[in-house]
Amino acid sequence: MYKAYFIDLDGTMYRGKDRIPTAEAFIKRLQEAKIPFLFVTNNATKTPAQVAENLRVNYGTEVSADEVYTSGVAAVDYLKSHFNVNRVMVIGEEAIKNQVKAAGYTLVSEEPEVVLQSLDRNVTYKDLETATLAIRNGATYIVTNIDSNLPSEKGPIPGSGAITGFLKVATQVEPIIIGKPSSVIMESALDYLNAKFPDRHFTKEDIAMVGDNYQTDIQAGIQYGMDTLMVLTGFSTREDLEKVEEQPTHLVEDLSEWTI
Numbered sequence: 001m002y003k004a005y006f007i008d009l010d011g012t013m014y015r016g017k018d019r020i021p022t023a024e025a026f027i028k029r030l031q032e033a034k035i036p037f038l039f040v041t042n043n044a045t046k047t048p049a050q051v052a053e054n055l056r057v058n059y060g061t062e063v064s065a066d067e068v069y070t071s072g073v074a075a076v077d078y079l080k081s082h083f084n085v086n087r088v089m090v091i092g093e094e095a096i097k098n099q100v101k102a103a104g105y106t107l108v109s110e111e112p113e114v115v116l117q118s119l120d121r122n123v124t125y126k127d128l129e130t131a132t133l134a135i136r137n138g139a140t141y142i143v144t145n146i147d148s149n150l151p152s153e154k155g156p157i158p159g160s161g162a163i164t165g166f167l168k169v170a171t172q173v174e175p176i177i178i179g180k181p182s183s184v185i186m187e188s189a190l191d192y193l194n195a196k197f198p199d200r201h202f203t204k205e206d207i208a209m210v211g212d213n214y215q216t217d218i219q220a221g222i223q224y225g226m227d228t229l230m231v232l233t234g235f236s237t238r239e240d241l242e243k244v245e246e247q248p249t250h251l252v253e254d255l256s257e258w259t260i
């Protein structure tokens with residue numbers, strides 16, 4: 001039915017350390033049917049290679065790095081296509097810093113033209129002060145994702161969006177948001193897929209966005225105008241759907257119910 005799939009990771013392919021065999025089987029079915037897919041993830045603390053490695057080692061899923069599209073990669077693609085700048089301050093971890101450097105930008109800790117903010121588990125007040133002053137002085141403020149929390153063994157800990165909350169209060173500036181539910185990552189992922197398959201041309205009508213989180217994955221699809229396939233293996237529940245007006249295109253308990 002769909003010519004390609006965009007697929008979320010946590011809650012969709014696995015749940016923390018727990019495997020979701022129906023999701024693993026879904027990927028195998030796509031591979032056998034030669035239906036292209038991309039893992040579209042808000043997590044910018046890992047590179048596509050690290051994500052692929054994690055899927056292979058811990059979740060029995062053999063995919064290549066070019067089948068993973070992170071909000072960090074999307075942020076760099078967005079920077080390249082929308083701005084002519086050089087000096088970028090990154091509030092983020094190794095993966096995104098390396099991606100920004102590899103794209104030819106100069107990483108700076110003062111007077112940036114762009115502040116690119118993601119999850120940084122070592123962020124300091126000094127970093128936030130520098131970013132605040134730069135944004136107030138006109139630097140462009142871009143965030144990879146606004147996820148408020150991430151799951152941990154201890155409970156939900158602050159995510160990228162919690163740092164965004166801090167900077168929004170301090171600057172009174174609304175950032176450009178790259179990750180789901182923003183359409184930026186969806187459009188960018190579609191461009192990426194089309195560049196990967198130059199002899200084919202996918203449109204958003206050809207693709208379904210698969211995910212467990214109504215507010216991020218499903219909203220990303222709805223806002224971008226792409227069909228959505230929601231699974232109940234992760235964050236959002238059937239009860240959550242009773243409270244929202246726009247429903248996912250398809251709803252399944254898990255991916256064994258889905259015929260490709």
Ligand SMILES: [Mg+2]
Nearest residue numbers: 008010011212
């Ligand atoms: Mg998820």
